[in-house]
Amino acid sequence: MYIILLGLAKNLPPYTEKNKLHRLLGALFTNELTADEKISIIESEYNIEAKNELRKDVRKVSGLGESLVESAAEEAWEQREIKFIISMNEKGYTIEQIADVTEKSKEK
DSSP states (O other), X not given: OOOXXXXXXXXXXXXXXXXXXXXXXXXXXXXXXXXXXXHHHHHHXXXXXXXXXXXXXHHHHHHHHHHHHHHHHHHHHHHHHHHHHHHHHHTTOOHHHXXXXXXXXXXX
């Protein structure tokens, strides 16, 4: 398995020969453009005909960026919550007190 990390700018870079792949990926994963705007970029700048299958795929990817951000935010929140619960436990709070403060069941 190979993992590739690619940093994408918040703002879409201009189309140039040097950064055309970066722009294409940025356009696909940004939440700033609609699916139709992304398809327009693909067709006009990359001369790729956006047939039905490609249009469906672009619409799927359009929600992916937002989904990834939401997932990362949820995970960060869960990590902070776990650290908070561990800290309460280390300070001597009872399970009942922790459950009350965190609004979670004692079992959780």
